[in-house]
Amino acid sequence: MRDLLKEVIDNRPDGVHVEARYHQRKKIEVRADKGRLQRSIVDDFAGIGIRVLVNGAWGYASTSNLEKKAVKETLKDAIAAAKNLAPSMKEKIILAPIKPITGIFKSLGKDPLADHSIEERVKLVTDTDKKLLSADERIKGSLIFLREYHNHRIIMNSDGSDAEVFDTKPDFYVQAVASEAGKIMPYMDARGMCGGWELFKIMPPDTMIKKAVEISIKLLDAPLAQGGKQTVVMDPKVVGIICHEAIGHTVESDFVLSGSAAKGKIGQNVASEHVTMVDTGEQNYASGWLPVDDAGVKPQKTTIIEKGIMKSYLHSRFTAHHFNVEPTGNERAWEYDNEPLIRMRNTYLEPGSFTKEELIEGVKHGYYLVSPGGGQADSSAEFMFAIMEAYEIKKGQLGGLVKNVTITGNAFEVLQSVDGVANDWRLEMSTGHCGKWQPAKVDGGGGTTRAIALVSGEVGGL
């Protein structure tokens, strides 16, 4: 495979920048719903994607045919596409220079997934499902889902980058649906990582069952939260989603060029002094691990906000040239037939000096937000996230579970209100995908963080 890519690079026409990328992704999914094995599948998706820059325009083509002739044709198609586009470009694409990256990078975990059989996976999922359904008579529904990505990538470019990456990324989901007296409440616990089968030691399925069952049952009788501006103490999982969705997307420099809320804010105070936000691909156990990006750039540890001051956007080589900075290594492609886009990696708040308990103790009335659900952020940095697990805080003490909580606000205003970050730093947002035309595996987190946000709860409605 390496020879095929090398031939593409070596035989490029003069004046053409080429990035050639092989990506094999083997996806394994095993899922059980309420006592029935719903799927047990293997999806093998492999091919070569070629991106070329000709006369200031990108052309991209891909093929799953890994014969020399087909790959040559793919290069020709990419060049033809770029040539067609070039006369129409308002701003020609120019790339910032890079130092080439070479090497072989692996993150397969302590107990590689390849050492485990499909049979083991089926047993894990069906056993978990059986245990969950028999845990309590109020549990009427279930969903147990194991998904693994096995990636092998080779990335070369005409600037001399030549890197090979092997990684595996398992996710495990355990959902219980409790039902009683006409009320139905689901709760899902999920965990993922970049690594291997040790995921199930770090987070044993029995622990996930216990949590999903307990919370779904408690939610049946949980009250709504009090709506309005509230002090919120956010677990690292919730901090991660704020960093990613509400701030992270606004600093992706393609979005900055379109006029996001972060435009023109470099050097400005955008958050309280407790806030230092980072995006990096360096943690090899996290889902956003990235030793080399899909354009062949070595990823930087990028400090987006340092003690409240905005320091950097996230860049491709093109936007780095546009803003006259160094590329940050944020160009990522989901599969071989996707062209790279600016995406986040592991995005988090650096730890502070408080303890979680100190942050909770200082709250007269507020909410401790543990587990995020879905949500969305806007170009203006306004966001809305559902919180699947939240507890009331009264006079510095944790109270009972509340249901149907969402938090909304302007992300920069919320960050300005941060008055403490705890020292319990961790990344814990690894399941699922970020969506931006194509998916990406990312992670996020931080230390437990205290701020003020608008909580939706008992305000009436539909």
Place this chain on the structure above:
Amino acid sequence: MTADILSLLDPFVAKALKLGADEVEFFAQRLKNKTANFEANNLKSAVSTILDGVGIRVLKNKALGFTSVNSLKKDKILEGLKEAFAIAKVTPPEPNYYLPSKQLAIQVSDIYDPAIESFSMDDTINSAKLLLNTATAYDPRISIDSGLFQAAIIEKAIATSTGINNSEMKSALSFGLFGMAIDGDDIGSFDYEFDTVIKVSEVNVEKLATDFAVKILGNLGSKKTNSFEGTAVFTPDTTQELFSLVIDSAKATAIQAGASYLQDKLGEVIAVKDLTIIDDGTIKGSPGSSAFDREGVTRKKLNVIDKGTFTGVFYDTFTANKESLASTGHAGGSFRNIPNIVTTNLNFKPGKTSIDAILPEIKKGILIKRISASPDPVSGDFSAAIKGGQLIENGEVTDTLKEITAVGNVYSALKSISHVSKEQKPIRGEQTWFVPYLSVDNIKFAS
């Protein structure tokens, strides 16, 4: 072309049976796309894609194995077949696992336009330019974050050991914009507009660009308002968002998993009498149409909600087998996964009143153009941030609002619908919706 793929698959059916399969299905796709992408108000890239693949379902002793390979090469398909066998050997049997029997073949007209074959990369780029330029020329405050124009030929073929042997070609021209309006420090809420058509002659990028521009300009100058109780008017786009949850709950997978509000509600009144929704996968010339579904079952009509009564559950073959029913022809998905249940063309029966007559009747409310919500799929409870909402006072649409939310329950809202408009917007794609405006009374909005 599709006949070539079918002739490739046929010998593999015989081979699988010889290897010991009880039943087998080969589902192949070939996608040919030409795409022009833009980003940050500029064209970004031209992309040429050919994607082939086969999904293989093997049943052995009622146990299912599935693999997919992104190749139409014989050695790859054989490799995939052997791996599917290996999976079937270690999965538990399920008595309801059997494939659909031979189907009555139908033709759905006008889902392929031969003109797509001569639609070049230059045509694709020129269409993208026209889309981008029309939107940005409409008003200098328009900012396009991203978008695309894509011309696609989609071929599919299916061969099973149960006698299904069918193929189809479709064309699709898809185009869309994502962005916001910016006026100095005022950054409007983002929004998007997308469309898909079958025929080259149906492409109207100027209309889409203009609709998009008007929509996002309306998001500028947003103001806060006080909490109040009033009427919510959902545009077709937000009606679709509201009803996605209802439609998902009507799928047999959710019902059989005990994860649906509509469990045990077939035949019950769940909405006002003015609400009728029919899914029809055979509508002429619609991107949501095709002659057969992902497992070869003939597409047909399904009355989902009839005058407020829940009348139809969406089934694929396995979920239908479980209840000794026939599949409704709603299996969907690509060659890369086992079939899942999808809708085709969801058609809301239009009401009798025009939106222009509905709005003047409203004393106080909000015209909701986009909602950001993650409703709970089972209970229907949600808390929605309203984006680009416009205040309605004494029948007049006035200020654009910000930082306003509504908390409630989707299923309760179905019984509080006061109007269904006679206008419909087609929201077209592989799953197409024909959607009206809806008004719902007595909503509490919190600011």
